[in-house]
Amino acid sequence: MSTSDEQFWSIGELAERAGVTVKTVRFYSDRGLLPESARSGGGHRRYGPQALDRLRLIRSLRTLDLPLPEIRRVVEDEDDAAGRVLENAVASRLRELGGELRAMRWREAALRLVGECPPGERAGRLRLLGAVGTPPTTAPMARFWRAWLPARTPARVTTTFLEAAVPQPPDEPTPAQVLAFARLYAMTTAPCPGRRQPQPEVHRVAGAHGAALLYPGLIEAFELTAPPLRRARDPRPGEALDAYVAAYAGAYGRRDTRDFRRLLATRLAAEPRLDLYWELTSLVRTPAAGPPEPTPGAADDWLRAALDRDNATAA
Template structure:
């Protein structure tokens, strides 16, 4: 081989931008062995060593460890396989970093107690599977394994997309934090129990059609500005309670009205409205209709009538 085609270690460093110290390190470990040595014993490298060093530098900058780099150089594993594996690993890292950024943004915007910060830090360190289990644990606590709630569980499950926005990430952090609130869990569990068929004498259950009935019958009255304590409200309330009593097979009496007021008071928990709003944001759904004004109107009218 012509000496003009060989590079000293210093020339190789200048050509590749890799330090002499690093080249010597790679050379000593057999990653970039010298092509030849000068009569004085100095290492010399050819163009193949230049290409090999360029590849090593690229792989290292992409985060591959030296063991993997050696296996690629020795053709023990395909570079395409390594690239695919590391691309997936980087995807996971990016998701984690975006989640951590969302948490830091939330902290900076609202401020947090040390306890809240510790919780959010723990949430940020969860893997995707662990995040799913976190929400699953909340739903298990609230609904148990009752098959009657299978469909409802699915609609209440938060699923971050593969490429969530910052808004979705922040919403997930808030929802996960909310799901750990024992008071909130207890309130939702109460709603689940109210949803089921009545148990005990004269127990009035909260059936699926109730919210739809209230929205259809009370919504127009709220939008029209009708006072729930006015005579005009009586006709709306009578229609609502008569339809509901027939639907659940109960008498349209003071007990039913008192029970409905109690059920709606539980369902009107602002934390539940927050959960549904956050859930819609995370899953990319349309924002739910605010029901608090309708619930407030109905509760006041029911209690006045009772």
């Protein structure tokens, strides 16, 4: 036994004081994390109070699930540097845990989705969920829209449109949201006829330059439409519709006239629809409480209805 004057402890005494096993002390000592104060005549390790403080700190850091390399940096750096290292390590671990928690919540909702559905639907839902993977990715949806948008669309406009059109998986999804996201994933990864994603007729009519001008104007019109959509206002002419028509007029090199508004309504009625995509997107984005967030599809529907009402009133 060591004396109180010497303040040297054997590996067993240090383990007892710290409330850990001898194996634990040896593990950290072998990795150079515990300082030895001396060696006995027989070559056995002797530890002082500094080792006890260090061991308690290591145990606290391990309780936070910090990896050994980060713990080494914390205990070996000077006080100021150690504080910064610890802050960075904790922030990094928090980000990792956030991702792990989101993945676990997704799995929980997916399991509930399969467990609560009728037996005859389970095989189909399992196929949908198996294709998505965990954590889910939005990459196929982004590729879908990049193929849909004109090739010359400015990068800034593309980024803004993708933020509005591609729904992110909710942090705490319901089974219905998991199913909607899985269906979106399947929809955007399904093979398309021909070599490219089918393009809207407006792209062909407006040409590459005109189509690239179209989307900045549409984004502005959709933003103006969001407030009346959130308030469940009926479609009607106004600033949002004017911006919508101006976007198409600029793409076509035309002026906003009554004849053009009638022509535009006719062309829009013949455009391909993505109703299912926007319906599923709305489900994914719908919060647990409150109305769903407007999607570009909902905004486009509102503006088309406002255009039809405007033309009918003028007639």
